[in-house]
Amino acid sequence: MSHAQKGPLYLTNTLTRRKEEFIPLRPPHVGLYVCGPTVYSDVHLGNVRTFTTFDLLYRWLRHLGYTVRYVRNITDVGHLVGDVDEGEDKIAKRARLEQLEPMEIVQKYTNGFHDVMRLFNILPPSIEPTATGHLIEQIEMVKRIIDAGYGYEANGSVYFDVPKFAEKHAYGELSGRRIDELQANTRDTEGMDEKRSPLDFAIWKKADPTHLMKWPSPWGEGFPGWHLECSAMSTKYLGQTFDIHGGGMDLKFPHHECEIAQSVAADGHAPVRYWMHGNMLTVNGRKMAKSEGNGFTPEELITGNHKLLEKGYSAMTVRFFMLQCHYASTLDFSNAALQAAEKGLERLMAAMDVLDKLKPAPAPDAAQDEAVKALAQRCHEAMNDDLNSPVLIAELFEGVRLINSANDGKVLLSAAAISGLQELFRAMVFDVLGLKREAQAAADDKALDGLVQVFIQMRAEAKARKDFATSDRIRDQLAAMGIVLKDTKEGTTWQRA
């Protein structure tokens, strides 16, 4: 299916703050870069939301027929704790606290991150570069920035000269900031005499002799600045100008603003054509963040072992919950909302099971063929309209009603209508939304199923002789063990509660 046949895709470009038609630089190729995690601690649900957002984008672009090179980095050095380039490296600090090698910290939390991505059915990127694996590229980029006159060395560190850059180029365009306002609002911080302006940021940082993570450079032993990593790696794998750069809202300033400045300084032009930012996950109206103490890990979510959680929720429930909200809006976490999502997802998945077994009506209603096509069209339009997954899901529930009505014999579907629905649901639910059936292992458990079938048989016999006391007792006792029976026209089925 070619993207050309599916109508234009519109995306909100946060650089222009408008919805724009997406036209790749070199179709059918699309270059996509997303800022990955700094691997110094467990990811929390807020992080998962951003990666889910760009997973949805990645999946939709692929669905449209694009060949996407998706680069999502691992930040394993250079991300500092605390204020204005004076803090300790996050990973080095963690290594000290856990008494491990920095690279053990990196490996440990990278593994954990990958586990979480798998759990939420987030596809792996095409390339997952690490900052420590690209020191040469970063040093080269620092050199280019210095050569262009926008970087200066001070005491073994190299800083980006923001005021000088701002004389000739736009600085603050992405985040809507003005250089004079920034200057007026800068706080005084200690120990920044090395920097000519408080707005300047480190692109190479000198390491003291006790520092574990350091590399030789033309300016002495040190390590790269955080903003520089993304610029160097995106340029290496996607070129000096590429299609889409994504990340969380909170990275807009300073991180992404600095990336733009670095690329313009080093290579002479803006690096990114479409900037996209996912909004935050909030808890009781406040951003989920480790410093707030309101973040929980995926493990806590699933077990329900957290003071904010009334019970555990599955990864797919949470994924569905997130996709029911547009990526650019804040999403507030609550138990009531999660429970609503859990029920809704259950209904969606149940309808897909029904759809698999649906038989064409002997005298189908031809008008329904058109209805199915129109539904598919609306689904595509929703996604093409800035990845409007909540509207897509709303449309899919229209389909759910159609499927269930057909199952009840109230709507007469042709074979073509049924296969159209099957194709639509498979594509949208599994491929695009990235949902999957889960916890089906129980129903697939042959021994358990055999056992339950014995009880279903016994209950059917009791029902046949109108011994409802016995049939109800069987049903109630199974329910108490977490096995729920449902009587349908085709017989009795069971599932775990």
Add this chain to the structure above:
RNA sequence: GGUCACGUGGCCGAGGGGCUAGGCAGAGGUCUGCAAAACCUCGUACAGCGGUUCGAAUCCGCUCGUGACCUCCA
């Protein structure tokens, strides 16, 4: 303090000048031995106050409230 968002029915959330999503919860009904599921029907919402307009939840202004960023943050 500066910049920028947002405030939608009981809850979560789309939409965004006239056609008023969807999910969950609730009420009534159909089916069923009963239940469950499913289907049908129902609730008529857009913070407040002004303004623009034939018409505003949607545009503009003000007020109130909330949040994000301005320092590390997905």
